[in-house]
Amino acid sequence: MQSALKIRILGAIVAHTWFGITAIGANPHSNLPVSRLLQEEKADPPLESDHPSLAEDGVQMEKEALPLVKVAHRDVMDLLYLYLLPKSIDIPHYVPFIQQVGVRINWLECLRNLWSNEKKSYGGGVDFHFSGPIQLSFDIGYAAYHPKDIIHPNELKYKSKGGYGVVALLYVMPLNQLNNAYFGVAYGQSQFEFIAYDAHIAPSSNRLAVGWGKLVGGSELRLFPQIYGGMQVGVGHLLHAQKNNDRRISNYFVPGYGRMVNKVMFDMTFYLKWSIFFLEKKIVI
Template sequence: MVLSGFVPKPSTPQIGKKSLPAHNKTSTSPVDTPKDIDANAVPLDSLSDTSNAPLLTKPQPLKPIPLANPDPLQPLDQLVTKQSVHMLPYIPFVQEISIGIEGVSLLKNTWNLLKNIKKHEPNRPYEYVGNLNILFRKNIQFSADLGYVKLYPDQLKANKHAYSANGFYGSVGLDYLSRYSITDNIYIGLRYSRAHFTNQTIPTQKDEQAIHKKLTASWFELVLGSETRLLDKLNIYGGCTLRLGWLYNFETFNPSENYIIPGYGSNTNKLAPSLNLYILYKISFIERMIKFT
């Protein structure tokens, strides 16, 4: 095998040694030289180790391959001009859900409870009112109220008997809501309300029997309300509503012609204004605006 860069150089026969001709038949070699071997060929073992062939050089060490940039956006930033991009927030179909309680009735219940502890009154009035609001797209809000009440009104001169009233009332309607700040809003709407309750006379004598009758009443309400955030982290809101009710259908109660309709007021008033205070807990589904820089 001949290495690249090396050329074998025929060596000169050394002095003192006699080379035998290949065709000499009197050679003492036990094996005759084949006829197909070239007589002028030089055996490899006769090459001198002191040849002037160039030596192999040590190869240079390989340079490390530079690693790729882990962030491919950096070279692109040098070619593209940065600009602020604003994306409109995604507005879900249902934006907010609010659950609340009416504050005035809560204060009245607390006051009547404290009085009952002192005077031990057997007939204690109470009222529980809750509401549910669902805000949709286009600032349309569905509102529903539900209340249960038990009343013991004072006897009027126009009535023959004192009475008690207890039952349920509720209202449903739609509002249009407008936000005039991040934490405040105002709305206006129309409600349909209905009450199912029972009036019962309170006997003043032992042999007198109580008269009771199941009654119904219906009315419409025009509502103007406002809300403000009280606690940011808990999403607690406080608000008030100014209502104007119009009574158009009710049943009479002969023992006491002038009586209170739960959720409305006196049946003698065709228009009944009222002011309500409430506390709400809101669950919001609105995503904030996303900004890329």
């Protein structure tokens, strides 16, 4: 009974000693007792000096310690409008000198070569559409004509083959978003080889040159993006020609033009064109 009482008294002494030295939640490494801490907290604050110079010095130190504060904008909405709201941008149209370049192929003329043995021809061209409605076109091609029979009023068989070129200045009129029409003037020239076949002598060959003027017109339809199908009609007039010296052959074929005996020639061409556009907008902020 006495031993139990002694143990309880000893535990009370240990607990009192522990809580008297270290406060609950305090830093256990601190050596200051709780009573000392409480005395420091209850200590009176230092008395303010009644001396005016000391008070002014304190106010001046407080002003110097305060950070500088910039004056706010008079209207915050102006800042929001300046930095956050969208502004109008001047976007003038930028028109390059060459707006479009097109590459053409005369598809119907190429298909005719599949069933024609007397005439073989290939043709195509390049179009340069400049600023405005002006277009400059170049056509090139190759043709060979070798009739099996003698054509009236010829007395001999012949063969003509060679290349030709046509340059045209056109005025283009857009009809709608899918169609456009054009008309203009053109000049063509052909240099070809002319061969006459005589049963009694060896074939004779000459180099001939022919030039002609032409009125052209046509239209194009956009089939797919950048792909157009077009038709062109033309009326050509013979301007100058280096004629064949053999009078026995007067009716012969000129590549790119037609029969030599016809001073005026009509033609129709169907083509496909692939166009590359250079139009864009130049943005200036």
